[in-house]
Amino acid sequence: MFSQTVEYALRAVAHLASTAPEARTTDQIATATKVPRAYLSKVLQALTRGAIVKSQRGLGGGITLVKSPDRLTILEVVNAVEPIERIRTCPLGLVGHGERLCPLHRRMDDAMEKVESAFRDTTLAEILAEPTKSPPLCDVAEAAGGIVVERPAIT
Amino acid sequence: MFSQTVEYALRAVAHLASTAPEARTTDQIATATKVPRAYLSKVLQALTRGAIVKSQRGLGGGITLVKSPDRLTILEVVNAVEPIERIRTCPLGLVGHGERLCPLHRRMDDAMEKVESAFRDTTLAEILAEPTKSPPLCDVAEAAGGIVVERPAIT
DNA sequence: CACAAACAGGATGTCAATATCCAATTTGGC
DNA sequence: GCCAAATTGGATATTGACATCCTGTTTGTG
Numbered sequence A, B: 001m002f003s004q005t006v007e008y009a010l011r012a013v014a015h016l017a018s019t020a021p022e023a024r025t026t027d028q029i030a031t032a033t034k035v036p037r038a039y040l041s042k043v044l045q046a047l048t049r050g051a052i053v054k055s056q057r058g059l060g061g062g063i064t065l066v067k068s069p070d071r072l073t074i075l076e077v078v079n080a081v082e083p084i085e086r087i088r089t090c091p092l093g094l095v096g097h098g099e100r101l102c103p104l105h106r107r108m109d110d111a112m113e114k115v116e117s118a119f120r121d122t123t124l125a126e127i128l129a130e131p132t133k134s135p136p137l138c139d140v141a142e143a144a145g146g147i148v149v150e151r152p153a154i155t
Numbered sequence C: 001c002a003c004a005a006a007c008a009g010g011a012t013g014t015c016a017a018t019a020t021c022c023a024a025t026t027t028g029g030c
Numbered sequence D: 001g002c003c004a005a006a007t008t009g010g011a012t013a014t015t016g017a018c019a020t021c022c023t024g025t026t027t028g029t030g
Helices: A002-020 A024-033 A037-049 A074-081 A103-120 A124-129 A141-142 B004-019 B026-033 B038-051 B072-081 B102-118 B123-127 B140-144
Strands: A053-056 A063-064 B052-054 B060-063
Touching: A002 A024, A002 A037, A002 A063, A002 A074, A002 A124, A002 B026, A002 B102, A024 A037, A024 A063, A024 B004, A037 A053, A037 A074, A037 B072, A053 B026, A074 A124, A103 B004, A103 B102, A103 B123, A124 B102, B004 B038, B004 B060, B004 B072, B026 B038, B026 B060, B038 B052, B072 B102, B072 B123
Parallel strands: none
Antiparallel strands: A053 A063, B052 B060
């Protein structure tokens, strides 16, 4: 349903949100999110081009969020790496249908709309704030040990 | 969001529903739904294995629905060719999380649940019955000409 | 300035989804 | 029994997603 790339992008951003506004290196993010380092690098490039994060080269550099977590939605992140493509015209190319979708494609697009809405209504801050036994990205056992959680937990 | 295969499967089933309970050949379905003939053949094989349709070889044979359109849901069709995989355990493999998803993956799974529900609540009969200017699979211009619609319209 | 940290981007490899083609098999009708 | 209609299934492209590696560029620090 959702691509691996979307999953990775969301993990990375969740991690960045948990440490915002401090910068994290690609290596740090890769370790925390268990995303293949080399591939994460590409995903972060896409997020940079999509203006979700900004990167700083050189010593002390790394990746930081452009917006604060409470103004950044899941949808923005998803759309930056792999836009949710709504069905706007008849996939069969029936001219007569044009803008008006048939019942089947109307249903399919409605489903996508639901996903889009759900993602638009959730900010990264909400995800971090939520009380749970499974904090985003970080291992419960580890977090429970009285250690200060410095990595966001993602299940 | 949805794969090409799912799109093809739904078109094919919509067409079959519109002519049910008569059988249609792969060629007829391919023409009506504008799905590549050779590939449609594979998709229909999957639907056969998934017990959504049954096939009859030889002269006068073809493909027919196993269930009547009013008892067949979109979800059943989708699951036959490409099951919607819900997120049941932590994708990062964090043992501590186990069944309990973190807020991020909870959200992602909720979105999938919405799609699943929407698909489970719609039968093929409902799609055919819906009054619309774009009947499933068939071209409006053509249908408007007073011609008896023998192909289901899908936008 | 030299060096090391850190991202950018091109080249390449692997695999599953998509797609096509053809030989084999089943089956109804003459 | 023979032929034509149909599906089945195997073999074979093609393409994009996922992934890795390596070189180049930027930049802070001594």
